[in-house]
Amino acid sequence: MSVSTHTQSFKLPKVPFWAQILLGLLLGVLLGWTARSQDVSWLVTALEKVGDTFIGLLKLAVAPLVFFAILVSITNLRKVNNAARLASRTLLWFMITSLIAVAIGLAIGLVTNPGAGTGLTPKDGELPEKTGSWIDFLTGIVPTDVITPFTELNVLQIVFMAAVAGVAALQLGEKAQPILTLSESVLELLQKALWWVIRLAPLGTVGLIGTAIATYGWDLLGKYATFTADIYVGCALVLFVVYPALLATVAKANPLQFFKGAWPAIQLAFVSRSSVGTMPLTQKVTERLGVPKEYASFAVPFGATTKMDGCAAIYPAIAAIFVAQIFDIRLGVGDYLLIAFVSVVGSAATAGLTGATVMLTLTLSTLGLPMEGVGLLLAIDPILDMMRTATNVAGQALVPVVVAAREGLLDREAYDSAGGSPVEERERVAVAA
Numbered sequence: 001m002s003v004s005t006h007t008q009s010f011k012l013p014k015v016p017f018w019a020q021i022l023l024g025l026l027l028g029v030l031l032g033w034t035a036r037s038q039d040v041s042w043l044v045t046a047l048e049k050v051g052d053t054f055i056g057l058l059k060l061a062v063a064p065l066v067f068f069a070i071l072v073s074i075t076n077l078r079k080v081n082n083a084a085r086l087a088s089r090t091l092l093w094f095m096i097t098s099l100i101a102v103a104i105g106l107a108i109g110l111v112t113n114p115g116a117g118t119g120l121t122p123k124d125g126e127l128p129e130k131t132g133s134w135i136d137f138l139t140g141i142v143p144t145d146v147i148t149p150f151t152e153l154n155v156l157q158i159v160f161m162a163a164v165a166g167v168a169a170l171q172l173g174e175k176a177q178p179i180l181t182l183s184e185s186v187l188e189l190l191q192k193a194l195w196w197v198i199r200l201a202p203l204g205t206v207g208l209i210g211t212a213i214a215t216y217g218w219d220l221l222g223k224y225a226t227f228t229a230d231i232y233v234g235c236a237l238v239l240f241v242v243y244p245a246l247l248a249t250v251a252k253a254n255p256l257q258f259f260k261g262a263w264p265a266i267q268l269a270f271v272s273r274s275s276v277g278t279m280p281l282t283q284k285v286t287e288r289l290g291v292p293k294e295y296a297s298f299a300v301p302f303g304a305t306t307k308m309d310g311c312a313a314i315y316p317a318i319a320a321i322f323v324a325q326i327f328d329i330r331l332g333v334g335d336y337l338l339i340a341f342v343s344v345v346g347s348a349a350t351a352g353l354t355g356a357t358v359m360l361t362l363t364l365s366t367l368g369l370p371m372e373g374v375g376l377l378l379a380i381d382p383i384l385d386m387m388r389t390a391t392n393v394a395g396q397a398l399v400p401v402v403v404a405a406r407e408g409l410l411d412r413e414a415y416d417s418a419g420g421s422p423v424e425e426r427e428r429v430a431v432a433a
Contacts, residue, residue, distance in 0.1 A: 035210065262286075
């Protein structure tokens with residue numbers, strides 16, 4: 001009897017979400033290495049399909065999610081005291097952290113000379129399919145119709161339309177309430193669906209990491225060893241030195257507690273390489289860190305489309321130095337100042353999607369560097385994008401915490417008790433309901 005009772009009460013231990021991601025990462029590396037070393041073509045195809053399907057599901061929700069998140073976030077500011085002050089402070093800290101990040105990127109690039117000794121030549125470069133310029137950037141903000149930005153996934157234009165709609169709704173007041181109620185319901189629906197996709201992240205990790213290893217292997221890293229190390233070291237310095245310093249000195253908050261609360265979003269960003277796809281989780285961890293929901297619902301979507309310390313600051317700074325060295329072009333102080341300017345003003349060009357090619361072409365065109373330099377970096381981009389996006393998302397959670405702390409809005413008790421995974425918490429709530 002006792003044996004039977006013991007058997008019935010036995011349950012398999014539940015694996016935490018972060019551990020599932022880690023297991024997916026390890027399994028992806030193993031399968032990718034096996035597929036490449038043993039030349040198993042069907043395994044390469046399977047890994048690629050799994051990874052592409054996961055990213056495809058994330059991208060499926062991007063256009064409507066960005067539109068309704070920005071619209072609702074702007075209208076939610078009416079519920080917050082000193083909304084204009086909060087918005088301006090948020091933008092200011094976005095700019096401050098971007099300047100710090102680009103300075104670190106330039107310093108690392110100047111010290112390590114990432115383009116030297118690679119064996120790469122200008123002939124190895126090729127023109128990218130899409131390029132960015134200031135004219136394209138400025139004129140491309142305003143859409144020519146309301147359909148194309150959604151079908152072509154032009155996030156910058158979607159943000160513009162959402163911002164206009166949000167401001168118009170604020171001006172209309174009560175007359176716009178039915179639209180706002182509908183928008184909030186649609187946003188909840190999209191976030192619910194995206195949470196299901198996020199739950200598939202461990203499986204997506206196997207496909208994405210496995211594909212990267214199977215396709216590029218370790219050989220490719222040889223030519224780009226210094227450049228790759230520069231990006232990872234630069235992002236790590238921002239992530240684990242600059243951000244903790246800001247938390248300790250400006251927000252007067254425990255940096256370790258921030259990472260304890262924000263880690264699920266940072267981890268998912270590393271795997272998915274999408275700031276927008278991670279946005280619901282980023283917003284949830286930001287709220288759990290004590291930032292008021294009304295402010296977090298504005299700051300996080302705003303950051304997910306404009307706050308890119310990894311993709312728009314560290315990466316283009318080091319990449320510009322790398323390309324200049326390959327093409328034997330000397331950069332001066334003025335060029336470095338231009339890089340900083342582009343990083344702060346043009347970061348919205350990255351638009352929260354995977355990859356930072358548009359931002360890189362914008363930087364190269366501003367400096368007058370050959371666009372063929374982009375082709376030199378496309379092969380290694382997926383490996384770099386994981387760390388870049390993790391840094392982006394950490395910054396998107398950090399700035400609301402810093403601003404809320406400085407404005408006296410941060411719930412210190414919630415901050416000090418934040419931890420665990422919001423994914424698992426939502427599952428417990430769903431089961432209880």
